[in-house]
Amino acid sequence: MLGFIRSLTKSRIGVAFALVFLGLIALSFAGADISGAKFGGSGNADRAITVGSAHIATTDVQKAMSNALENAREQSPTATMKDFIAQGAMEQVIDSLIDRAAVMEWARESAVGMGVSNRLIDSEIAKMPAFQGADGKFSQSVYKALLSQKGVSEALLRDDVAKGLMARQVLIPAGVGVMMPQSMAMRYTAVLKETREGSIQLIPSTAFAPKTAPTDAEIAAFYKANAARYLRPERRTIRYAIFDEASVKSVPAPSEADVAARYKLNAAAYAPTETRAFTQVIVPTEPAAKALAAEIAGGKSIEAAAAAKGLSASKIPAETRAKLESEASSAVAAAVFGAARGQLAQPAKGALGWHVIRLDSVTQNPGKSLDQARAEIVAAITAENRKAALADLSAKFDDAFSSGTGLADVAKASGLSVITTDPLQADGTVPGRTDIKPNADVTPLVQTAFGMEREGQPQVAELKAGERYVMFDVGQITSAAPPPLAEVREKVLADLNTTRGYAAAKAATDKLMAALARKVPLAEAIKTLGVAVPPAQPVSMPRQQLNAMQPKIPATLQLMFEMAQGTAKKLEAPNQAGFLIVSLAKITPGEVKADDPFLARARVELGQLAGREYVDQLRTAVREAVGVKRNEVAISALRTQLTGGQ
Numbered sequence: 001m002l003g004f005i006r007s008l009t010k011s012r013i014g015v016a017f018a019l020v021f022l023g024l025i026a027l028s029f030a031g032a033d034i035s036g037a038k039f040g041g042s043g044n045a046d047r048a049i050t051v052g053s054a055h056i057a058t059t060d061v062q063k064a065m066s067n068a069l070e071n072a073r074e075q076s077p078t079a080t081m082k083d084f085i086a087q088g089a090m091e092q093v094i095d096s097l098i099d100r101a102a103v104m105e106w107a108r109e110s111a112v113g114m115g116v117s118n119r120l121i122d123s124e125i126a127k128m129p130a131f132q133g134a135d136g137k138f139s140q141s142v143y144k145a146l147l148s149q150k151g152v153s154e155a156l157l158r159d160d161v162a163k164g165l166m167a168r169q170v171l172i173p174a175g176v177g178v179m180m181p182q183s184m185a186m187r188y189t190a191v192l193k194e195t196r197e198g199s200i201q202l203i204p205s206t207a208f209a210p211k212t213a214p215t216d217a218e219i220a221a222f223y224k225a226n227a228a229r230y231l232r233p234e235r236r237t238i239r240y241a242i243f244d245e246a247s248v249k250s251v252p253a254p255s256e257a258d259v260a261a262r263y264k265l266n267a268a269a270y271a272p273t274e275t276r277a278f279t280q281v282i283v284p285t286e287p288a289a290k291a292l293a294a295e296i297a298g299g300k301s302i303e304a305a306a307a308a309k310g311l312s313a314s315k316i317p318a319e320t321r322a323k324l325e326s327e328a329s330s331a332v333a334a335a336v337f338g339a340a341r342g343q344l345a346q347p348a349k350g351a352l353g354w355h356v357i358r359l360d361s362v363t364q365n366p367g368k369s370l371d372q373a374r375a376e377i378v379a380a381i382t383a384e385n386r387k388a389a390l391a392d393l394s395a396k397f398d399d400a401f402s403s404g405t406g407l408a409d410v411a412k413a414s415g416l417s418v419i420t421t422d423p424l425q426a427d428g429t430v431p432g433r434t435d436i437k438p439n440a441d442v443t444p445l446v447q448t449a450f451g452m453e454r455e456g457q458p459q460v461a462e463l464k465a466g467e468r469y470v471m472f473d474v475g476q477i478t479s480a481a482p483p484p485l486a487e488v489r490e491k492v493l494a495d496l497n498t499t500r501g502y503a504a505a506k507a508a509t510d511k512l513m514a515a516l517a518r519k520v521p522l523a524e525a526i527k528t529l530g531v532a533v534p535p536a537q538p539v540s541m542p543r544q545q546l547n548a549m550q551p552k553i554p555a556t557l558q559l560m561f562e563m564a565q566g567t568a569k570k571l572e573a574p575n576q577a578g579f580l581i582v583s584l585a586k587i588t589p590g591e592v593k594a595d596d597p598f599l600a601r602a603r604v605e606l607g608q609l610a611g612r613e614y615v616d617q618l619r620t621a622v623r624e625a626v627g628v629k630r631n632e633v634a635i636s637a638l639r640t641q642l643t644g645g646q
C-alpha cells in the first residue's frame with residue numbers, strides 16, 4: 001500500500017524485529033519439524049553463547065542451522081549450507097536462539113515471576129501437525145514414536161515449546177495496538193505525496209575522448225588488459241536421441257485370460273448401478289424436520305417451504321447409495337433410495353442435522369458385460385504394455401551406457417537418429433544468435449549437461465512420464481575464454497574511447513559541480529566546457545510514482561528524492577561511461593487533510609512500524625538485563641565446519 005513506509009522495514013530495527021519472530025517460527029517445534037534440535041542445553045559440547053545462567057552449545061546452533069536450512073529449502077530446493085551462511089543466516093539463527101533463551105531467563109528472574117503452565121505446553125504440543133494421527137487429532141502413539149525416532153526427550157521438547165511460548169507472551173504484546181499520533185502521521189504522509197522537480201545531466205566519457213583514433217597496438221593492448229570484460233561463457237553441445245512408444249517394435253496383444261482378469265478386478269465399475277438426484281433442506285431437530293415435511297405434503301414446494309423459514313433448498317446431483325452412506329449417513333441413504341420419484345422421503349438424521357428430502361430423478365446404469373467392455377479393456381492393457389515395454393527399453397539403454405557403450409552405438413543399434421545442438425550456454429541459448437530459441441526437448445537437459453565432468457557420459461531421462469524419453473550426452477565442451485579480437489573489435493574500440501575520455505569527463509563534471517555550487521545555471525556552466533553533451537532531462541515526479549517503481553528505482557531518481565532543495569549531486573555511470581549530475585530545483589509538499597483516507601492507511605502502517613521498534617527495544621533490553629556472552633572462537637569454528645572449510 002505505502003511503499004515508502006514498507007521500505008523502512010529494511011532498516012536495522014525492522015530487520016531485527018523480523019528476525020525475532022522468524023526465529024520463533026522456524027526454530028521452534030511448533031513448526032512441526034522436530035529434527036532433533038535441543039535448544040538451551042549445554043550438553044558436553046563447547047558453549048557457543050552464555051545467556052544469563054543458561055548456555056547454548058555449538059551442537060544446539062548446528063542443529064538449529066540444519067533445521068533452518070531444511071525450512072529454507074521448501075522455497076529454494078537447491079540452497080546449500082555455504083550459501084545460506086553467506087546470506088547471514090547463521091547470525092539470524094544465533095540471534096533467535098539468544099532471544100528465546102534471554103526472554104525465558106528474564107521472565108523467570110523478574111519480580112513478576114512469569115512462567116508457562118504445563119496445560120499451555122500440552123495444548124501447544126497437541127496442535128502440532130507432526131503429532132497428529134490419521135484422524136487429524138493428537139495421537140499419543142505417534143507422539144512417542146516420533147520423539148523416539150528423532151532422539152528427543154519429552155523434557156527437552158517441552159522446554160523448547162515453553163521458550164517459544166514465553167517469547168510470544170513477552171515480546172508480542174509490546175508491539176500490539178501502537179498508533180502513530182495524527183500530527184506525526186500527517187508529516188509523513190505529506191512527504192509521501194510531495195512532488196520534486198529537477199533535471200538529470202549526462203556527461204558522457206566518449207564526448208571527451210581524443211579526436212585521434214587509437215592505433216591497432218593501443219586497441220590490442222586494451223583488449224589484452226581487459227580480456228575478462230569480453231569473456232565468453234563456457235559452451236557445450238548436447239547430443240540427444242528421442243524415443244517413445246513408436247520406438248517399441250512389437251507389443252503382444254493381451255490374452256483372453258488377461259482381459260477376463262481385468263474385468264473381474266474392476267467388476268464394480270462394470271456392475272449395474274443406480275444413482276439418485278434429490279433436493280434437500282437440513283434442519284437442526286426432528287420436530288422441525290417433521291413440521292417442514294408436513295407443510296410440503298400440504299402442497300407447498302420444498303423450495304417455498306424452506307424460504308418461508310429463512311432456509312434454502314440444495315440440489316444434490318446424482319449420487320450412489322454407497323457415496324451417500326459415507327458422506328451423509330446410512331439413514332439418509334436409506335431414505336433417498338426408499339422414496340419414489342417426485343415424492344418426499346421420510347425425514348432422516350445425518351451428520352449435520354435432519355434431512356428433509358424430495359427425490360427428483362432416478363438413473364439406472366445397466367453396466368457392461370465382458371463382451372461389451374472387451375474393447376476398452378484391450379485398449380487399456382495394450383497401452384499399459386506399451387508403456388511397460390518403453391520403460392524396459394529405457395532400462396536397456398541405461399544398462400548399455402553403464403557397461404561403456406557410447407550414445408552413437410546405442411542409437412544406431414536401435415534405429416534412432418542422434419541430433420547435435422549448437423554450442424549452448426548454461427541458460428540454453430546460443431551466444432550471438434537471438435534468432436535461435438531453446439529447443440523444448442533440450443531445455444530440460446541443459447542443467448544436467450552442464451553438470452557433467454566431461455564429454456561422452458550418456459544417460460537416459462524422461463521428457464514426459466511414461467511416454468517420452470531421451471538419451472543424451474555432451475558432445476563438445478568449449479571452455480570460457482575471450483573471443484578473437486577481430487570478432488569484438490568494434491566493441492573494444494568503443495570501450496577504449498570511453499576509457500580515454502573518462503578522466504576528462506570526470507574533470508569536466510567536477511568543474512560543473514563547482515559552478516553549480518556558485519549558483520551558476522547548469523546550461524551556462526555547460527557552455528564553458530566547449531564540448532557538445534546531450535541536453536539535460538527534466539524531471540517532475542511525485543514520490544508516489546517513485547515508490548511504484550520499487551524494487552527497481554533508478555539510482556538517479558532515488559538520489560533526487562534524498563537531496564535538499566537547490567542542491568546538485570553527481571553519480572558515476574557504470575563501466576566508466578561518464579557521470580550524471582542530478583539537480584533538485586523545487587520540492588512541493590503534499591497536501592493532506594485530516595479526513596484523507598491515505599492518512600488513515602499511513603497511520604496504521606506507521607503504527608505497525610513503531611510497534612516493531614518497541615519490540616526491538618524490549619528485546620535488546622532483555623538481553624542487557626540477563627547478560628549475553630558469545631564465544632566467538634567456538635562460533636567461528638562452527639561456521640568453518642558448516643561451510644566445509646578446514
